Amino acid sequence: MRLGIVGGKLQGIECAYLARKAGYETVVIDRHDNAPALSLADEAAVLDVISQAEEAKRVLSDCDAVLPANEELSTLTALDRMSRRSEVPLLFDLSAYRTSSSKLLSNELLKGLNVPMPLPWPDCSYPVVVKPSSLSGSAGVMRADDKDGLARGLQRVKELNDGAVVQEFVEGPSISIEVIGDGKNAVPLVTTEVIIDYSYDCRMVKCPLTGVDAEVEASFREWGRRIAEHMSLRGIMDVEAIVHKGVPKVLEIDARIPSQTPAAAYNATGVNLIEVLVDAIVRGRLEAPVPRQGAAIYEHLAIDGDAMRSCGEGVFAQVRRPKLMRGLFGSEEMITDYEPGRKSWRATMICTGATPDEAWEKRSGCIGRIIESNQISQYADPGMEVRA
Numbered sequence: 001m002r003l004g005i006v007g008g009k010l011q012g013i014e015c016a017y018l019a020r021k022a023g024y025e026t027v028v029i030d031r032h033d034n035a036p037a038l039s040l041a042d043e044a045a046v047l048d049v050i051s052q053a054e055e056a057k058r059v060l061s062d063c064d065a066v067l068p069a070n071e072e073l074s075t076l077t078a079l080d081r082m083s084r085r086s087e088v089p090l091l092f093d094l095s096a097y098r099t100s101s102s103k104l105l106s107n108e109l110l111k112g113l114n115v116p117m118p119l120p121w122p123d124c125s126y127p128v129v130v131k132p133s134s135l136s137g138s139a140g141v142m143r144a145d146d147k148d149g150l151a152r153g154l155q156r157v158k159e160l161n162d163g164a165v166v167q168e169f170v171e172g173p174s175i176s177i178e179v180i181g182d183g184k185n186a187v188p189l190v191t192t193e194v195i196i197d198y199s200y201d202c203r204m205v206k207c208p209l210t211g212v213d214a215e216v217e218a219s220f221r222e223w224g225r226r227i228a229e230h231m232s233l234r235g236i237m238d239v240e241a242i243v244h245k246g247v248p249k250v251l252e253i254d255a256r257i258p259s260q261t262p263a264a265a266y267n268a269t270g271v272n273l274i275e276v277l278v279d280a281i282v283r284g285r286l287e288a289p290v291p292r293q294g295a296a297i298y299e300h301l302a303i304d305g306d307a308m309r310s311c312g313e314g315v316f317a318q319v320r321r322p323k324l325m326r327g328l329f330g331s332e333e334m335i336t337d338y339e340p341g342r343k344s345w346r347a348t349m350i351c352t353g354a355t356p357d358e359a360w361e362k363r364s365g366c367i368g369r370i371i372e373s374n375q376i377s378q379y380a381d382p383g384m385e386v387r388a
Contacts, residue, residue, distance in 0.1 A: 001025065001278065004063035004088075006049060006079060007070030008035025010259040010313055013335060013348075015069045016040040017263055017324070018274040027059060037069070039321040040335070050078050060088060065282050067091045067274070069257060071101070071136050091281050093181075093235035096255035100237065103133040103165045106253050113230060115223055116249050117167070118242070121150075124168035130154060132162035136254065141200045143169055170244040173212055176205075176261045179224040180276050181233030182286040188221040188228075189273055190265035190291060194240070201312025205260050205298040207268035210356055212243050220248040227253060236277055259313060260298060267296035267332060267352050268359075294352060295359040296332075301347045303338075303374060310381040311346075319346035329369040330362065 001024040005015045008030030016037050019026045028041035031048040038044040049056035060066050066088055068076055076094060083090035100106050110117055121128050130153030132140040140160050142153040150166070157164040174194040179186050193212075195204035209217055224239040231237075238258040241248040262273045269291030280286040300316040302309050319337050326333045329349075336347035351366055353359035371379060 001065070002027070002063045003274075003278075004029065004060045004066040005037065005041070006030075006060075006066065006068050006075065008032065008037035008044075009070070010036075010317055011069035011071075011257055012037030013040060013322070014259045014262055015067055015257060015274065017335065018266060018272050020324070021266060022272050022275045022278075024274070024278075027063065029056065029059060034320060036317070036319050036322050040324065049075055049082075053078065053082070057082060057086070061086060063088055065089050065091055065278060067257065067277075071256060073098075073101070089282050091235060091277050093231075093233055093255055096231045096233050096235065096237065099231065100253045100255040101134060101136075103131065103252060104163055107165065109231070110227070110250055110253070113226060115227065116247050118170050118244075118249050118251070119168040121166035121168070126150075127169040128166050129169050130157060131165050132157045132160050133165055134162050135160065170242045170249055172243040172245070173209075174240070174242055175209060175212065175217075175220060175248065176238060176240045176258070177221060177224050178258065178262060178265070178273050179228040179233065179237045179239060180273065180280050180286065181228045181231075181235065181237070182280045182284070183232055183234035184229070185286055186225050186228035186233055187276070187280075187286055187288045188224040189276065189289070190269050190271050191217050191220065192261045192264050194261065197310075197312045199312060199314075201314050202260055203300050203310050203312045205264035206356065207261075207264045207296050207298075208356070213246065216243060216246060216248055223248070223250065231255070234281065236273065263348075263350065264296050264298035267298070267350050268294045270294070294354060295356040296350060296352045297359050297363045299349050299351075299363065301349055301370070303346070303370070303376070304344045306374075306376055307378040307380070308370065308374070308376045309379070316346050316348060322346075329373065330366045332362075 003024045005028045026041045027043040028037045029045045033046045080094040127145045130142045144150040144153045177191045178189045191209045193206040197203045238254045241250045271289045300311050302311040328334045332350045332352045334347045338345045351363040
C-alpha cells in the first residue's frame with residue numbers, strides 16, 4: 001500500500017506515523033519545504049496541489065489511496081475533483097467536511113438529532129465560551145464570565161471575519177472519539193481523554209478513558225455512530241465532548257483526520273484508524289476492530305535552555321525535521337527534533353503500559369530523565385509529579 005498524504009503539519013505527522021505502523025509506504029506533499037511531516041515520510045514532494053496540479057496528479061497517481069491531512073477548503077476541493085477524475089480513491093468525505101467545518105451548520109445538525117450539547121446563549125448563564133464558527137482547534141476560543149467578556153469575545157471573532165458560536169461553559173473530562181463510515185454504516189473506534197492547556201490547546205491525550213462511567217462512554221460512542229450515519233459519512237470523523245454531570249455534551253464534530261488522539265489510541269489498543277479507513281474505503285470492508293488491553297499517554301513537550309514545559313500542539317508545531325526515536329529518555333518513542341547538546345527542541349512523547357498507572361509511572365520517569373540529562377531547572381506542567 002502506497003499512501004499519498006497531502007499536508008505536512010500536525011495532521012500529516014499523525015498520518016505518516018500511523019501509516020508507518022501499518023507498514024504502508026508514504027509520500028507526503030506540502031507546499032512548504034519546512035513542513036515537519038516531510039521528514040517522516042518515505043518520499044517527500046514540495047509542491048502546491050492547486051497551482052502545480054499536473055505535478056500533483058503525477059505524484060498521486062502512483063499511490064493506492066490519497067489521504068488529505070489539511071483543512072484548506074480550496075485544497076480539499078481540488079483533491080476531491082482530482083480523485084473523481086482518476087482511479088485513486090480519496091479517504092475523505094468533502095460533503096461531510098463542508099458541514100462539520102461550520103460550527104453553525106453542524107450545531108443545527110446535532111440539534112436536529114437531539115444530541116446533548118452545551119446550552120446556547122442566551123438560554124444559559126455565565127460563564128460562556130465564544131468561538132469562531134469556521135476555525136479549527138482552539139483558534140479564537142475565549143471564555144467570557146460577564147457581558148464585557150462576551151463583548152470582547154464577539155469582537156475577536158468579528159476581527160477574524162467569522163460568525164460566532166456562544167455556548168454555556170461546561171466543566172468535566174474532555175473526551176474524543178473517531179468514527180469511520182463507508183457511506184452507509186459507521187463504526188466508532190477508541191475513546192480518549194484530551195487534556196488541554198490554558199489556551200484550550202491539546203497538550204496531552206490519555207487512553208483508555210478512566211473515571212467515566214461505562215454507560216456514559218457507551219452513549220457517547222452511540223451518538224458518534226448516529227451522527228456519522230445520518231451524514232452518510234464516507235471517511236473519518238472526530239467527535240469531541242465534555243462529560244458534564246454524567247452526560248457527554250458534544251462540543252463539535254470534524255470530518256477529517258485529527259492529530260494526537262489516533263496515535264494515543266493506537267499505542268494503547270493497537271487499533272490503527274488508517275488501517276480501518278483503508279479497509280473501509282479502498283477494500284470495501286468496514287469492520288469494528290478488537291482493541292487489546294493497554295494504556296498510553298501522548299504528550300507535547302517544549303525545551304528551551306534550562307526550561308521545559310508541557311505545551312499545546314501549537315507550540316509543538318514549531319518542531320523542525322522531526323524523527324521517530326524509540327526508547328529516548330525511557331519513553332516508548334518520541335517524535336522529536338532532539339539532538340544531544342541541543343538547547344531548544346520539541347517532542348511528542350509517547351509512554352505505554354499495561355495499565356494507566358503503569359503508563360503514568362513511565363511518563364513520570366521519562367520526565368525525570370529529561371530534566372536530569374538536559375540540566376532543566378524550570379519545569380512547568382499543571383499536573384507534574386516530578387520537579388527539578
